[in-house]
Amino acid sequence: MADIYDLLVVGGGPGGLAAGIYGSRSRLKTAVIEKARPGGQAATTEELANYPGFFDGSTGPGLMEKFRAHAEFFGTEILRGNIVEMDLSGAVKKLVAKDGTEYLAHAVVLAPGAEPRSLNIPGERRLRGKGVSYCATCDADFFEDLDVVVVGNGDAAIEEAEYLTKFAENVTIIVIHEEGVLDCNKASAERAFKNPKLHFVWNSVLEEIVGDELVELVRVRNIRTNEITELETNGVFFFVGTVPRTDFLKGHVALNEQGYIITNEMMETDVPGVYAVGDARVKYLRQVVTAAADGAVAAVAAEKYLAEMEAFREQVLEADKPVLLLFWAPQVEESISAIGALEAAVADNENVQIAKMDTYRNRKIAGRYQVKACPTLLLFRNGEEVGRLEGVFTTEQVSELLK
Amino acid sequence: MIAVDKENFEAEVLQAEGLVFVDFWSPKCEPCMALLPEVEAFAEKNAGRAKFCKLDAAANKRLSIAQKVMGLPAFVFYKNGEKVFTFDKESIDMPAVQAKLDELA
Ligand SMILES: Cc1cc2nc3c(=O)[nH]c(=O)nc-3n(C[C@H](O)[C@H](O)[C@H](O)COP(=O)(O)OP(=O)(O)OC[C@H]3O[C@@H](n4cnc5c(N)ncnc54)[C@H](O)[C@@H]3O)c2cc1C
Numbered sequence: 001m002a003d004i005y006d007l008l009v010v011g012g013g014p015g016g017l018a019a020g021i022y023g024s025r026s027r028l029k030t031a032v033i034e035k036a037r038p039g040g041q042a043a044t045t046e047e048l049a050n051y052p053g054f055f056d057g058s059t060g061p062g063l064m065e066k067f068r069a070h071a072e073f074f075g076t077e078i079l080r081g082n083i084v085e086m087d088l089s090g091a092v093k094k095l096v097a098k099d100g101t102e103y104l105a106h107a108v109v110l111a112p113g114a115e116p117r118s119l120n121i122p123g124e125r126r127l128r129g130k131g132v133s134y135c136a137t138c139d140a141d142f143f144e145d146l147d148v149v150v151v152g153n154g155d156a157a158i159e160e161a162e163y164l165t166k167f168a169e170n171v172t173i174i175v176i177h178e179e180g181v182l183d184c185n186k187a188s189a190e191r192a193f194k195n196p197k198l199h200f201v202w203n204s205v206l207e208e209i210v211g212d213e214l215v216e217l218v219r220v221r222n223i224r225t226n227e228i229t230e231l232e233t234n235g236v237f238f239f240v241g242t243v244p245r246t247d248f249l250k251g252h253v254a255l256n257e258q259g260y261i262i263t264n265e266m267m268e269t270d271v272p273g274v275y276a277v278g279d280a281r282v283k284y285l286r287q288v289v290t291a292a293a294d295g296a297v298a299a300v301a302a303e304k305y306l307a308e309m310e311a312f313r314e315q316v317l318e319a320d321k322p323v324l325l326l327f328w329a330p331q332v333e334e335s336i337s338a339i340g341a342l343e344a345a346v347a348d349n350e351n352v353q354i355a356k357m358d359t360y361r362n363r364k365i366a367g368r369y370q371v372k373a374c375p376t377l378l379l380f381r382n383g384e385e386v387g388r389l390e391g392v393f394t395t396e397q398v399s400e401l402l403k
Numbered sequence: 404m405i406a407v408d409k410e411n412f413e414a415e416v417l418q419a420e421g422l423v424f425v426d427f428w429s430p431k432c433e434p435c436m437a438l439l440p441e442v443e444a445f446a447e448k449n450a451g452r453a454k455f456c457k458l459d460a461a462a463n464k465r466l467s468i469a470q471k472v473m474g475l476p477a478f479v480f481y482k483n484g485e486k487v488f489t490f491d492k493e494s495i496d497m498p499a500v501q502a503k504l505d506e507l508a
Contacts, residue, residue, distance in 0.1 A: 037437030044433055061433060129474030138432045138492075141461040142473045213471045235473065254503030 005029050007302055008105035010083050013040020015278025016111030017067040018295025019075035019302075023109075024302050030216060032071065033095065033103065033362035035082035039064030040113045041242070041279070044135050047159040051288050060137075063288070072080045079388060084112045088252050088271050091309065106309065107273045107302040110249065110261060111295065114242035114279040114286070119151070123209030124238075131215025131235045136160040139235070140167040148235035149174060149218055151206050158184040158192050164237065165197035165235045172199045172231065174206050174220055196336075201231075209236055244280040256282055267298035271365050273305055308362050315355040317383040322352050324398070325378045327359040334392045335359075335375035342377065345398035377401070404446050407456045409466045415456060422453035422507055425490045427470075427477040429461035435476040441497050449501075452508045453480075460469060480507055501507075 001175040009016040012034030023030035032038070039061060042048060048060040048214040072078060081097035088108060095103040108271050117136035118124060124132055133139040138185075140163065147170045150161040157173070164171045173192075175182065179202040182189045192198050201220055218234045244259045251377060253269040253276065254262045260283075261276035263269055277294035279286045314325050326342055328335035339356070346352050359374050360368050369385060371379060379387040379401055387401050407415050407425065416423050426442050428435035446455035460467040460475055470486070472479065478490040478500060488503055 037433055039433060053482055128493060129489070130471055130475050131473045133474050138429075138434065138475050139473065141429060141431070142468060144464065149452075214468070214473060306489075307478075 003029075003104070004092060005031050005103065006306055007031075007107050007112055007299065008033065008093070008111040009104055011040065011111035011113055011278070011280075012038035012068070012078060012094065013113045013278060014042050014064065015110060015113070015291035015295045016040070016068055016109065017064075017071045017076075017326055018292040019076055019109045019111060019275075019277060019299045020071035020078075020295075021067075022229060022296045023302065024074040024076040024301030025069065026299070028299075028303060028306065030054060030075070030228040030299075031079050031103070033079045033081045033083060033097070035080070038068040038078055042291075043117075044137055045156070045160065045163075047138050047163050048288065067292075084248055086248075086252055088274050091273070093273065102324050106306055108275070109267075109295070109298045109302065110253065110269070110274065110280065111278045111291075112245040112249070112280045113291075114244050116238060116243045117160065117164040117243050118238065119206070119240060121209060123211065123215075124236075125207055127211055127215050129237075130213060131211060131233075132209060133235060133237050134239075138236060139166055139237075143168040143235050145169050146234035147172070149206070149231065149233045150237045150239065152239035152241070153177065154183045154241065155185055155188060158182060158188045160237065160239050161198060161217070162188070162192060162195060165195055168235075169197070170199060171197055172201060172233070172275065174201050174204050176203070176205055176223065178203055201229075206236070228403040242279065242286070246280055256340055265297075266301040267294055268301060272368070273302070273309075275302055305364060308364055312357075312362070312365050315353075316380050319355075319380070322402075323355055323380045324352060324384075324402075325355045325357065325380060327357055327362075327366055327376045327378070328372060329359045329374050332374045338375035338377070341393060341395045342372060342398055343403075345395045349402070404455045404457050407458050412458070412463075412466055413492050415454070415475065416481055419454060419481070420483055422504075423481040424453050424455050424504070425479045425481065426455075426457040427460045427467060427472045427475055427479065428457060429459055429475055431461060432475040438476055438495065445497060445500065449504055449508075453504060480504070482507060 004298050007026035007030045009019045009032040012032045013091045016032050020032045043058040043061045043064040049055050083095050085096035093108045108158045144167045148168045150173045161171050161173050203224050204222050207221045210217050217230050220229050225300050246259045261281040263276050263281050267275040275298035277298045278291035373390040377389040378385050479487040
């Protein structure tokens with residue numbers, strides 16, 4: 001049988017690698033499964049200048065190489081695999097790669113990130129790789145001394161357009177807003193307006209990309225006048241946002257309408273022991289720094305979950321005697337006195353063991369057994385619940401339960 | 404795999420008889436670098452069934468553009484010097500590439 005990991009991370013972008021760093025550093029047996037090369041989207045941009053501490057001369061691929069080395073330094077295994085199937089429901093989670101390899105883990109972090117959105121403009125699909133591109137670092141070289149069009153005007157679009165001016169002769173940005181309005185940050189906008197190789201077409205959208213074997217021209221529509229203009233160009237770069245890569249998760253974890261994974265502040269999904277981080281989850285800001293932060297939170301939350309599960313397994317499920325498990329909480333007075341009643345009931349009874357769990361710190365297990373009152377006493381035999389007392393109880397009631 | 408460039412592309416690919424596979428890549432293209440080990444394993448496994456070449460497209464831009472490749476990575480199959488099939492970044496999937504080779508070889 002395959003090894004069981006403590007923590008398996010799906011996706012080796014900044015979110016997944018940060019989870020790997022935190023997981024392996026706290027001595028969890030951790031692996032990151034990545035279908036391509038570690039680094040994710042962040043490794044596809046040269047222009048990465050807002051990760052704290054990295055600004056002069058650092059690049060996306062450079063920073064991601066450091067993330068990878070850092071994770072491996074603490075013992076994270078980086079495995080090559082494309083996860084397509086899974087069973088997350090049990091205590092041991094199973095992930096299945098496209099080539100059939102199965103991976104097992106007690107906890108899973110989903111970090112599949114996002115991919116460029118396509119607009120499905122006529123010609124876009126057909127001319128992909130023939131002038132239509134979604135990755136400036138991949139393809140900029142081809143456009144040395146040529147003309148390109150950029151679609152989009154957010155941070156990524158303006159920064160990538162600027163990068164393209166190092167290669168292309170003219171870079172024309174098609175902007176849907178009125179003159180002077182860009183969605184990107186102010187510093188990038190100011191720099192862009194000063195760049196003599198950058199040109200803007202305002203109030204406009206791309207209608208069509210035309211070309212026989214390579215891109216030859218684009219048709220641009222002015223949304224105010226509906227007038228269509230043709231613009232000769234050799235390439236079209238799209239930076240119009242991203243879509244989450246979560247198709248393979250449908251039916252396994254809760255997603256919102258747009259396909260983003262729903263989590264709480266601890267990065268927990270709706271499945272116990274399964275976490276989600278980075279661009280693929282519902283969140284406000286999708287950046288390297290927030291992906292990395294998510295990874296840290298998820299790994300720490302997973303570590304707590306694993307400790308809780310392990311204690312429960314050892315003390316309750318795998319005990320060789322019947323176990324009386326008390327859910328209590330130091331802040332609930334009645335539950336503290338319940339400890340006394342419980343201990344008195346089993347004082348001379350060597351055939352039963354006692355275990356105690358703080359209801360609020362062990363919410364997973366409390367939830368699994370639908371513990372609603374505090375205190376609640378559960379009786380387990382051979383790992384199965386066979387009886388319970390809800391709310392305050394007496395020593396006699398415990399003796400009765402044991403019969 | 405044979406490294407091809409503007410000097411030998413004509414002889415190794417366009418004048419070659421039979422099936423030729425060309426991996427258009429560049430050292431700056433992260434997805435290309437990620438694929439490299441798989442491409443090499445693919446070439447090794449199918450040795451003798453086709454000629455396997457790789458072209459650094461960044462260093463041989465004009466040649467790539469003349470071959471209508473302006474996006475990386477790209478895998479192109481040539482048969483008797485004629486381009487017969489292209490996989491682009493989106494469509495590259497090693498099992499599909501293998502199936503294509505089986506069909507063409
Ligand atoms: C052009 C561009 C420029 C950007 N510039 C900046 C910037 O300057 N600053 C900044 O902070 N952010 C920037 N970003 C955003 C930043 O890259 C992302 O927010 C960040 O990479 C998200 O990290 P992630 O770990 O969530 O996912 P990703 O980086 O998307 O990584 C996900 C990884 O998971 C892998 N994967 C997916 N599904 C599977 C599967 N089923 N099995 C195995 N592996 C799988 C993918 O191959 C990928 O490597 C930019 C993004 C783009 C596209």
